[in-house]
Amino acid sequence: MKLVFVSMSVAALLFVSPARAQDANDAAPEKDLAASARAASIELGGKLKARLEVALKDGGPQAALAVCKTAAPGIAADLSDSFGGKVGRTALKVRNPENAPDVFEAAVLKRFVDEVSKGADVSKLEHAEVVDVDGQRMFRYMKAIPMAAAPCAVCHGTAVAPDVLQSIRDLYPDDQATGFKPGEIRGAFTVVKPLR
Numbered sequence: 001m002k003l004v005f006v007s008m009s010v011a012a013l014l015f016v017s018p019a020r021a022q023d024a025n026d027a028a029p030e031k032d033l034a035a036s037a038r039a040a041s042i043e044l045g046g047k048l049k050a051r052l053e054v055a056l057k058d059g060g061p062q063a064a065l066a067v068c069k070t071a072a073p074g075i076a077a078d079l080s081d082s083f084g085g086k087v088g089r090t091a092l093k094v095r096n097p098e099n100a101p102d103v104f105e106a107a108v109l110k111r112f113v114d115e116v117s118k119g120a121d122v123s124k125l126e127h128a129e130v131v132d133v134d135g136q137r138m139f140r141y142m143k144a145i146p147m148a149a150a151p152c153a154v155c156h157g158t159a160v161a162p163d164v165l166q167s168i169r170d171l172y173p174d175d176q177a178t179g180f181k182p183g184e185i186r187g188a189f190t191v192v193k194p195l196r
């Protein structure tokens with residue numbers, strides 16, 4: 001598990017004692033933030049998977065697709081409200097273009113992919129960082145999502161059934177999210193919270 005805290009901008013680090021002391025004290029709240037961001041990510045994953053499994057069992061892949069499309073954004077929005085930031089999912093190859101990564105997310109995802117290619121376990125990859133955006137400090141957290149055979153392959157695998165594939169294309173004309181193999185990285189949970 002790799003947890004990195006890069007605190008404040010370079011400019012802030014050039015100033016002496018008071019700002020530096022503040023930085024050091026910030027480390028503890030950031031650890032708490034990472035823990036709650038990790039918990040929110042795990043909760044989002046659990047809720048989505050539970051909904052998915054029920055829908056697959058009750059109505060098959062077609063019904064599950066509809067549930068995924070309508071329920072996924074709402075579940076993420078509810079969790080974002082209770083977290084007090086943004087909790088969502090992203091990937092280098094997305095199904096829903098609204099989940100496309102920003103520059104920060106794309107860079108972290110690429111590093112995750114690189115680490116997986118060197119043998120890292122996808123389920124253990126995460127990244128936490130405080131970034132400075134135009135003077136606003138933002139806490140950012142990402143946790144890699146592993147591709148699994150069940151239930152993911154039905155809709156993201158290398159042999160998606162033709163009727164399921166057709167429905168995916170109808171719902172998401174620009175879909176890029178098939179062809180994944182178990183053990184690969186499917187995407188990541190992503191959490192953003194503005195700090196005072």
Ligand code: HEC
Binds near residue numbers: 052061068072
């Ligand atoms: C029934 C089909 C179905 C199954 C099974 C399924 N997904 Fe998805 N997945 C979707 C749909 C539809 C979306 C787009 C949701 C949206 O519009 O936000 C999606 C989106 C995602 C995203 C967000 C990034 C993107 O591509 O838009 C990730 C990450 C993801 N799925 C991972 C998984 C994982 C991991 C599993 C297995 C636990 C899984 N999915 C199982 C249909 C499915």
